[in-house]
Amino acid sequence: MxxxxxxxxxxxxxxxxxxxxxxxxxxxxxxxxxxxxxxxxxxxxxxxxxxxxxxxxxxxxxxxxxxxxxxxxxxxxxxxxxxxxxxxxxxxxxxxxxxxxxPREKRPKGILGSCDMALKTETCSAMGASVEDWKFVVEDVLEEVRETQPQFKDMEVHIDKVGAEIFLNQNSREPVTEAEEMVPLWKILHTVGADWTYGAKGWAAENYCMFLADDKAWEEIVRRKAKAVDELKCKVWLNTE
Amino acid sequence: MRSIIQYYAQWIREGKLKVNSDWNKDLKIKFTVQDPCQLVRKSLGDPIAEDLRFVVKSVVGEENFIDMVPNKSNNYCCGGGGGYLQSGFNDARRKYGKVKFDQIIRTGAQYCITPCHNCHSQIMDLSKYYEGGFYVVHLWTLICLSLGILGEEEREYLGPELKEVGL
CATH class of the missing domain: 1.10.1060.10 (Alpha-helical ferredoxin)
Structure with missing residues (x-):
């Protein structure tokens, strides 16, 4: 049939x-x-x-x-x-x-953990870099470059410079695991005379809550980052990618 | 929200970033570039892919750039996005990435430039896992190399033939 x-x-x-x-x-x-x-x-x-x-x-x-x-x-x-x-x-x-x-708790642990870490960290860092860690690393690396590379002895890196043209974000991977990789980027910005700043908060570029498919958390992270940019009255939110 | 690649291209066009490819004139090291899905197909489209190529060619020399096929908005994802690197599905991730690996190998390039962090981690892993022997670098590294301002400690991802260039 x-x-x-x-x-x-x-x-x-x-x-x-x-x-x-x-x-x-x-x-x-x-x-x-x-x-x-x-x-x-x-x-x-x-x-x-x-x-x-x-x-x-x-x-x-x-x-x-x-x-x-x-x-x-x-x-x-x-x-x-x-x-x-x-x-x-x-x-x-x-x-x-x-x-x-x-179910949220059944989603892949690595993605879940990265989203939750960002939610509980002011910087939105999925690797949990705190405001203090972040400031320390940036200042430490900058000082070393100024001391060891004379042509960059006057290079500046601002954190929370109100009114800067550009708010630059940064993937957590750099400050946490390979801080020297930030230096070429700073040198480029210095060379062109860009008016830029990092934020003490909300600087982390990654957003695992999006990959986790958690709409609420995804939105929360984006809002917190956007707020950090707005509070510093920056015109451009610049992604390093 | 903007991508720094738009600025790189703008600064080079305005003459603020005086890059050139003289350092690679005799070395003739070949480069290819990974179009990040998030940046190109999902966000800014082919115009940013063109900016990316303009920057890369200005820095490594037009004759030393080899594009992958397919490319730009039609490019294959490397398999580093969407949380794959954190998902724990590593076997699947590497099988997925084999498409990208083969695509890079076909260019014959010694270096793959990855403007995205996920692409960078994934393609580094693919090169190592499948023993491709190619290097994977951030774009800022090459811009500074070309400007002659890349410090000794900033060469982690460069191969031996570039470790000393411009020091």
């Missing part, structure tokens, strides 16, 4: 309903199943999953599989799939929502 075709409009996954609400432009029915997404994706095949398959599983209402596969942590949400998709379907958005559907 011939089986009836599966009607996608009749599949009723909770996850699908949720993402349809959240992705107003992402009419998931538009997928042509062409596979352009998975053909150019480095995550294809990991955990026996790929972007096209993941989308089909959402469509079929396979909630259990979609919300438990660790594959969502193996896709970086780099957006190459949506860039290549002829229908512009937001697969990374689905991946983000699938991450968010994991």
């Amino acid at each position: 011939k089986e009836d075709a599966i009607k996608l409009s009749e599949q009723k996954g909770e996850f699908r309903k949720k993402v349809e609400d959240l992705l107003p432009e992402g009419n998931l029915d538009l997928c042509l199943t062409c596979g352009t997404c998975s053909a150019g994706c480095p995550a294809t095949g990991l955990e026996n999953m790929d972007a096209r398959k993941f989308l089909r599983m959402v469509m079929y209402g396979m909630d259990e599989e979609v919300t438990t596969t660790p594959w969502v942590w193996m896709c970086t949400m780099c957006q190459r799939c949506i860039y290549a998709c002829p229908m512009r379907i937001d697969i990374p958005g689905l991946v983000y929502q699938a991450r968010a559907s994991w």
